Amino acid sequence: MTNTTPARILLVEDEIQMRRFLRTALNARDFDVIEASNAREARLAVTGRPPDLILLDLGLPDGDGIDFTRELRSWSQLPVIVLSARGREDDKVMALDAGADDYLTKPFGLNELLARIRVALRHAARSHARDNPETILHIGPLQLDPVRREVRIDDQPVTLTPLEYRLLWYLAKNAGRVLTHQLILRHVWGPGTSQTHTLRVCMAQLRHKIESDPAHPRILMTEMGVGYRLRDD
Amino acid sequence: MNNSPASATSHDRPDPDKAPGYAASLALVTLTTALAFWGRHWLTQPDLVMLYLLPIMGVAYRFGQSAALATSALSVAAFDFFFVHPYFTFAVSDSQYLLTFSILFVVGLVISGLMTRIRAQERNAREQERQTDGLYQFGRELLSTLDPGKVPELILRHACRLFGGATSLWLTDATGTLTLAAANPPGCQPQEDGLVVIRWCCEQRQAAGQGTPVFPDTAFTALPITTGRLAGAITIRFDPRRPPGQGVRPLLDAFARHASLAMDRARLGEEAESAAVRVRTEEMRSTLLSMASHDLRTPLASITGAGTTLRDEGATLDNNAHAELLATICTEAERMERLITNLLDMVRLESGSCPLRLEWIPFEELIGAARVRLAKSHPDQPIAMTIEDQVALIHVDPVLFEHVVVNLLENALKHATSAHAITWKLHMEGNRVVMRIGDRGPGIPAGMEEAIFEKFVRNARPGVPGSGLGLAICRAVIQAHRGTIHALNRPRGGVEFRIELPQPDLPADLLPAANPDRPAPEKLTT
Structure with missing residues (x-):
């Protein structure tokens, strides 16, 4: 982050040990941490002085974290990272479709958490600067020029079909975030297309043009059973 | 009481059936008369009377009471006509002959009565033997039936054979609802108005209907059977041409007892089966x-x-x-x-709480995701592998199948002695996709080729971590896909796993990708 004020993180978690670990770790990284142990406290904290990001545990004593996310999304675009011990793909898809920006399954390492927080904050900052859609995107070895519809990988131009370009552009705009199959299909193909294999085949072609080894991707990552993520680190 | 069915039959016998009896009695009396006439000079008159008892006995034994009576009458007449003075008239000179006639007639009557009884008993014995044999066969077939579901049908088949007519089997469930379990011939069960009889029979556990004091006007007999705490009934509608006699009751009761035992045995068999499943589950859990x-x-x-x-x-x-x-x-x-x-x-x-979600997925995506996952968990063990995929898309549950790929690669990594390459080959055989995954590790000890897929079986050198679950999960996933997985040692060292998975036809919108080479991107885009 370039701004000097530390980012404020709202930590919604009912497990005391988990809160202690996260508070200590995040404080050490110069984040300002506010704590809430249930959904009621979280609502209060959000409406008071909104934080920059919310770390949300799904299993709260007074309600489901997914409902909280949905409620929040009706009036705010605050980045939300869901932390959950439920590791099933369905739960991830549900949380992401409800509007969560990312999903971390417990247990997770600190590095992974910090990487996701960075991505979410960067994405939020980028959304604020959406007024300028002509900015060239630089993500790792990837370079996208929205005006000239030009894609370069390691400075080598790549020819994409319009559909592949739209898919890559959508992933790049949300670089670092997991996008569910349904979300991608809705944004790139438009409503009415729900066949996941259509997306999978298009993704395979895109990988063949962008990845050096499509069978061991380093940019276009698969979150099996959930969706895709364009790597951003 | 036992002989009454037989006597009933002889009384009911229609006239044409009696004609042979009368003919035989006439013939035998004629023969006896001829014999007596020929020997009249050196036989006394009591001897001649005795001679006439023979045809009466014979006819009584063979043709029954009425023919025997006719024979007695004929004998008296013939004796009077030929051997009583004045000869060749029915007139009688000496009144003492009247006594002889009466005695001859009475003796004939008694003999015929005795003979008829012997015959009836014999027929009865034969009938009982047939029924006993029927019950025995019923019991034997029940014992050899392994499928509990076939028991009701078997009971009814034998009921039909033993008693004739139409039979049906009814069972009550725990809530007391009466349901039809089987009917033979199918569809011939008692209708709505008969249910009250069956229900009474089930509730009171007593026979009801035809031939019993309860609802005697019903067209069928209902016999109670019990299995565990539940009751049921067998109904038998006798063939009108073969109505049941009194003697059929013990047989009916014996049959009902047999049927109850059979139903019990079937129920216990089913319970034993589910108990065995529970034991297996318990074992697994422990x-x-x-x-x-x-x-x-x-x-x-x-x-x-x-x-x-x-x-x-x-x-x-x-x-x-x-x-x-x-x-x-x-x-x-x-x-x-x-x-x-x-x-x-x-x-x-x-x-079984995770239903399969089958989707078409490029195999490359599966292997890519698995390698990324492994690179994270084994950062110091780069995977050197070659992939030869002649099949671009496979139809699997992506999440579950990713486990298979990860576990097999992890297994190869764990056992590889050096950075030997792992190969993963795919091709189609008919409508099955075949995957062959080879490594150059130490291989599997002889005889362990199947055992390594069992839970908690480890084939690791000491110090190699493992839960003994990786390959068991692979097999469980592949079996859920109705596929197979086997392992064998390769001739030049290492293990080859062979997976076969049935595949449906590609959907129309994926057909251009069906060519065995890599998907041609330009052709695929819409």
Whole structure:
């Protein structure tokens, strides 16, 4: 982050040990941490002085974290990272479709958490600067020029079909975030297309043009059973 | 009482059936008369009378009472006509002959009565033998029936054979609702108005209907059967041409007892089956528990040990020791996580609580995702592998099949002695996709080729970690896909796993990708 004020993180978690670990770790990284142990406290904290990001545990004593996310999304675009011990793909898809920006399954390492927080904050900052859609995107070895519809990988131009370009552009705009199959299909193909294999085949072609080894991707990552993520680190 | 069915039959016999009896009696009396006439000079008159008892006996035995009576009358007439003075008239000179006639007639009557009884008893014995034999065969077939579901049908088939007519089997469930279990011939069960009789029979556990004091006007007889705490009934509608006699009751009761036993046996068989399943589940659970308590406690012990050491002795430890203890905590925690994930996957697969979500997915995507996952968990073990995929898309549950790919690659990594390459080949054989995954590790000990897919079986050198669940999960996933997985040692060292999965036809919108080479991107885009 370039701004000097530390980012404020709202930590919604009912497990005391988990809160202690996260508070200590995040404080050490110069984040300002506010704590809430249930959904009621979280609502209060959000409406008071909104934080920059919310770390949300799904299993709260007074309600489901997914409902909280949905409620929040009706009036705010605050980045939300869901932390959950439920590791099933369905739960991830549900949380992401409800509007969560990312999903971390417990247990997770600190590095992974910090990487996701960075991505979410960067994405939020980028959304604020959406007024300028002509900015060239630089993500790792990837370079996208929205005006000239030009894609370069390691400075080598790549020819994409319009559909592949739209898919890559959508992933790049949300670089670092997991996008569910349904979300991608809705944004790139438009409503009415729900066949996941259509997306999978298009993704395979895109990988063949962008990845050096499509069978061991380093940019276009698969979150099996959930969706895709364009790597951003 | 026992002979009444037989006597009923002889009384009811229609006239044409009696004609042979009368003819025989006429013939025999004629023959006897001829014989007596020929021997009249050296036989006394009482001898002649005795001679006439023979045809009466014979006819009584063979043709029954009425023919015997006719024979008696004929004998008296013939004796009077030929051998009583005045000869060749029916006139009688000496009144003492009237006594002879009466005695001859009475003796004939008694003999015929006795003979008829002997005959009836004999016929009865034969009938009983047939029924006993029928019951015996019924019992034997019941014993040899292994499928409990076939028992009702078997009961009815035998009921039809023994009693004729139409039969049906009714059972009540725990709530007392009466349902038809089977009918023979199908569709010939009692209708709505008969149900009250069947219900009474089930509730009172007594026979009802035709031939019983309860609802005697019903067209069928209902016999109670019991299985466990539940009751049922067999109904028999006798063939009108073969109505049941009184003697059929013991047989009916015996049959009902047999049927009850059979139903009980079927029910117990089913219960034993489900008990066996429960035992297997219990065994699985206890193995799981004992293994969980050992394999989960080991890493936990390291974590606790390292953690308490850091807390209590942290001040006195040097930097090196600090770093080492911290590394222990992290590594062991990761090991525990993998173990728990595997255990949960296994339990989920075994409980059948994860329905398959089959989708078409490029194989490359599966292997790519698996390699990324492995690169994260085994950062110091880069995977050198070659992929020969002649099949671009496979139809699997992506999430579950990713487990198969990860576990097989992990297995190869674990056992590989050096950075030998792993090969993964795919091709189609008919409508099955065949995958052959080869490594150059130490191979499988002889005879363990199937055992390695069992839960908690490990084929690892000492020091190689593993839960003994990885390959078991692979097999469970592949079996859920109705496929097969086998392992064999390769001739030049290492193991080859062979997976076969049935595949449906490609959907129309994916057909251009069906060519065996890589998908041609330009052709695929819409």
